[in-house]
Amino acid sequence: MPAARNPSRSPLFRLITIASSGLGSFILGLWGLKFLLGNQIAGMPSETIGAVIAALCALAASLAAMSFFAGVDESSDYVFNETHFDKLTGLMARPAMVGKIAEAASATARTGKPVFLIDVDIDRFKQINDAIGYCNGDALIRAFTARLKAALPNDVVVGRIGAGEFAILYPDHQVDGHLEALIDRLVNELMQPYPLPSHVQSVNVSVGVAAMPKDGYDPVALLRRSNLALQNARASGIGSWAAFHPDMGKVAEHRQWVESELHVAFERGDFALHYQPQHDMLSGNVVGYEALIRWRHPERGMIPPVEFISVAEETGMIAPIGEWVLRKACTDARLLPEECFVAVNISPVQFMTRDFVGIVAKIVEETGIDPKRLELELTESAMMQDRDRAAEILKQLTGMGISVAVDDFGTGYSNLAYLIDFSFQKLKIDRSFVSRMETDTSSGAVISTIVGLSRALGVRTIAEGVETENQATLLRAAGCQVVQGYLFGRPAPLVLGDAGLVVPADRAANMH
Numbered sequence: 001m002p003a004a005r006n007p008s009r010s011p012l013f014r015l016i017t018i019a020s021s022g023l024g025s026f027i028l029g030l031w032g033l034k035f036l037l038g039n040q041i042a043g044m045p046s047e048t049i050g051a052v053i054a055a056l057c058a059l060a061a062s063l064a065a066m067s068f069f070a071g072v073d074e075s076s077d078y079v080f081n082e083t084h085f086d087k088l089t090g091l092m093a094r095p096a097m098v099g100k101i102a103e104a105a106s107a108t109a110r111t112g113k114p115v116f117l118i119d120v121d122i123d124r125f126k127q128i129n130d131a132i133g134y135c136n137g138d139a140l141i142r143a144f145t146a147r148l149k150a151a152l153p154n155d156v157v158v159g160r161i162g163a164g165e166f167a168i169l170y171p172d173h174q175v176d177g178h179l180e181a182l183i184d185r186l187v188n189e190l191m192q193p194y195p196l197p198s199h200v201q202s203v204n205v206s207v208g209v210a211a212m213p214k215d216g217y218d219p220v221a222l223l224r225r226s227n228l229a230l231q232n233a234r235a236s237g238i239g240s241w242a243a244f245h246p247d248m249g250k251v252a253e254h255r256q257w258v259e260s261e262l263h264v265a266f267e268r269g270d271f272a273l274h275y276q277p278q279h280d281m282l283s284g285n286v287v288g289y290e291a292l293i294r295w296r297h298p299e300r301g302m303i304p305p306v307e308f309i310s311v312a313e314e315t316g317m318i319a320p321i322g323e324w325v326l327r328k329a330c331t332d333a334r335l336l337p338e339e340c341f342v343a344v345n346i347s348p349v350q351f352m353t354r355d356f357v358g359i360v361a362k363i364v365e366e367t368g369i370d371p372k373r374l375e376l377e378l379t380e381s382a383m384m385q386d387r388d389r390a391a392e393i394l395k396q397l398t399g400m401g402i403s404v405a406v407d408d409f410g411t412g413y414s415n416l417a418y419l420i421d422f423s424f425q426k427l428k429i430d431r432s433f434v435s436r437m438e439t440d441t442s443s444g445a446v447i448s449t450i451v452g453l454s455r456a457l458g459v460r461t462i463a464e465g466v467e468t469e470n471q472a473t474l475l476r477a478a479g480c481q482v483v484q485g486y487l488f489g490r491p492a493p494l495v496l497g498d499a500g501l502v503v504p505a506d507r508a509a510n511m512h
C-alpha cells in the first residue's frame with residue numbers, strides 16, 4: 001500500500017506558512033508601534049524599541065510554531081486514519097493489526113492465556129476482481145466483511161490485511177467449544193454465494209491459524225506463520241484450513257522456487273503431455289484420452305502438477321501454460337485413433353479469462369481438430385464462481401460441438417440442482433469415492449445416486465482412479481459407463497505402437 005500523503009501539508013507549504021506568518025507579524029508589529037506611538041517613537045530609547053520588537057518577534061515565532069504544530073497534528077491524524085483504517089470496509093488495516101497483535105502478545109505473556117491469529121483469504125481474489133470489475137470487486141469485499149463481522153462476537157478484533165485477506169484475533173476463552181468447529185462454520189458461511197449488483201458470485205476461502213504463545217510473540221512473524229498455514233491449507237483443496245507447523249517453512253520455500261522457475265521452464269520447453277485412456281464399460285474399447293501435464297526439470301526431475309498448477313494460477317502463468325496444453329492436445333489428437341476424443345483439464349482461472357471461448361475457438365481452427373473430438377474438463381468450483389457467465393460459456397462451447405465434463409464431482413458443491421442450469425455432457429466421479437467404495441458402503445450408494453441423477457439429466461458418467469477389478473465390477477453394477485485409472489492404463493507419453501498407431505507408451509508395451 002503506498003504511504004498516505006496529505007497534499008495540503010507538504011513541507012514547502014509549512015515553510016511558507018511559518019516564514020510568511022513570522023514576517024507578517026513582525027511588519028504588523030512595527031506598523032502598530034508606529035501607529036500607537038506616532039512621532040514619539042523617534043524620541044524613544046533604542047533599548048525600549050528593541051525590547052518591543054523582540055516581544056513582537058517572539059509572538060510571531062510562537063504563532064508560526066503553533067500553525068506548524070497544528071499542521072503536524074492534523075497531518076499525523078490524517079496519516080493515522082489513512083494507514084490504520086481500510087477505507088472500503090472501515091476495518092483496521094495491516095499496520096493497526098500489527099499493533100493489536102503486539103498488544104495481544106504482551107497480554108498473553110502476562111496472563112498465559114492463548115490467543116489465536118486467524119488468517120482468512122479469498123482464493124484468487126485478484127483474478128476474480130479482474131474478471132468482475134472493480135465495482136463488483138468492492139461490493140464483494142464489503143459483503144464479505146459484513147458476513148465475517150456477523151459471524152464473530154463484537155469484541156473480536158478483525159482487520160483487512162490484504163486485497164482479499166483478513167486477520168482475526170480470537171482469544172481462547174471466546175472460542176465456544178472447539179476451534180475446529182468455529183472455523184468450519186466460518187468457512188461454510190463465507191463460501192455461500194454473494195448477490196452482487198450484476199450477478200451472484202461464489203468464492204472459495206482458505207484459512208491459516210497461528211497461536212500465541214505457542215508460535216511466538218513477534219507480531220510480524222505471527223502474521224507470516226498464519227499465512228504459511230494458509231498457503232498450506234490452500235494447497236490441500238477448497239475451503240481448507242490449517243494450523244501452523246514449523247515444517248511449513250520448507251513447503252513455502254519449495255513454492256517460492258517453483259514460482260521463480262516456472263517461466264524459465266515454460267520457455268525452455270520442460271513441459272510435456274501424457275495421456276491416460278478412458279474405457280467404455282460396455283464395449284471395453286478406449287473412447288478417449290485425458291491429457292495430463294508433466295514438468296521434467298533438467299536438474300530436479302519430474303515435478304507433479306499438484307506442486308505447480310496452483311502456483312501457475314496465482315502468478316498468471318496458467319494462461320500461457322493452459323493455452324499451450326490445449327493447443328498441444330488438439331494437435332496430438334491427429335495422432336490418436338480417429339474414434340477417440342482428447343480430454344483437456346481447464347483451470348478455473350483460465351475459464352474466467354475474458355476471452356476464454358475465443359481462445360478455444362482459435363485453437364480449434366488453427367489445429368483443425370474436429371470439435372466433437374475435444375472434451376474440456378472443468379471443476380464445479382470453476383462453474384460456480386459466476387454462474388450466469390459460466391452457463392453462457394458452456395452454451396457457446398456446446399454450440400461449437402465441444403463436450404464438457406464436470407471434473408472431481410463430489411468434492412465441491414456437488415449440487416446437481418445448480419448444475420441443471422449448465423450445459424454439459426459428462427460427470428466425472430472423483431477418485432476419492434472410487435477408492436473408498438470397497439470399504440465404505442456409503443461411497444457406493446453415493447456413486448449409484450450420482451449415476452441415477454446423471455441419467456435423469458441425460459449426461460454420461462465416468463469414474464476416475466479405478467485401480468482394482470473389484471472397483472470396476474462395483475462401478476459397472478452401479479451403471480457407470482466410462483472408467484479411467486491405473487487398472488486400465490497409466491498416463492504415458494505418445495509413442496509409435498506396433499500397428500504404426502501412435503498410442504500412449506504403456507499400451508504400446510501391452511501390445512508386444
Ligand code: C2E
Binds near residue numbers: 305465
Ligand atoms: P485430475 O484432473 O483429477 O487428474 C487425475 C489425476 O489422477 C492425475 O494425476 C492422474 O495421473 C491420477 N490418476 C489417474 N488414474 C489414477 C489411479 O488409478 N490411481 C491414482 N492414485 N491416481 C490416478 P496428475 O497427472 O498428477 O494430475 C493431478 C491434477 O493436476 C489433475 O487432477 C488436474 O487437476 C491437474 N492437472 C493435470 N494436468 C493439467 C493440465 O494440463 N491443466 C490443468 N489446469 N490442470 C492439470
Ligand code: CA
Binds near residue numbers: 290345377407
Ligand atoms: Ca481431470
Ligand code: CA
Binds near residue numbers: 407408430431464
Ligand atoms: Ca479428479
